[in-house]
Amino acid sequence: AQSVAQPEDQVNVAEGNPLTVKCTYSVSGNPYLFWYVQYPNRGLQFLLKYITGDNLVKGSYGFEAEFNKSQTSFHLKKPSALVSDSALYFCAVRANTGGFKTIFGAGTRLFVKA
């Protein structure tokens, strides 16, 4: 079965420190992996995606993610967190289950303290 796991409900980090939001996946075939961010009462904003090629993917707002096939992981990272990065982050995989569907992880709430 296709699935995405975000093992941490919440991540707390101090402003200026590096942040990591974890994601692991299980999918048959090639994984197409995405990260989205959601601010309160807003839709999801696309951050970055991995399709193929370089394992390190750079995205919007200074975020990047590293694809690790052997560990089936796609962790989101940022070298220096901002208070404004505080939001809900979703990892997602596009899986072909008779038509491509997006399967979202449960989400990780990121709190960045000033």
Next chain:
Amino acid sequence: DTEVTQTPKHLVMGMTNKKSLKCEQHMGHRAMYWYKQKAKKPPELMFVYSYEKLSINESVPSRFSPECPNSSLLNLHLHALQPEDSALYLCASSATSGGTDTQYFGPGTRLTVL
């Protein structure tokens, strides 16, 4: 421009009312989606339209009726809803319904059913 617009932003309706949600995109995308999102949960796929044809219906109750009048517009008609249908309804679009295409989300309609 990667904008998906949704109207209205908020909607309150009774259980006997009929209302419609509207979604619009002008990016030339040929796939459009409806998602339902409960508080602090990931979005749940409801419907997928590909080239104005319904391609995926995730066993959604018939009180939700989608419509895609043209390639830019997606509607969700609501009738005889239940209080448990209260949620944030998100529309998204992507170039095609293929696995590598990024979905872009609208801001959502916050629906309250009394």
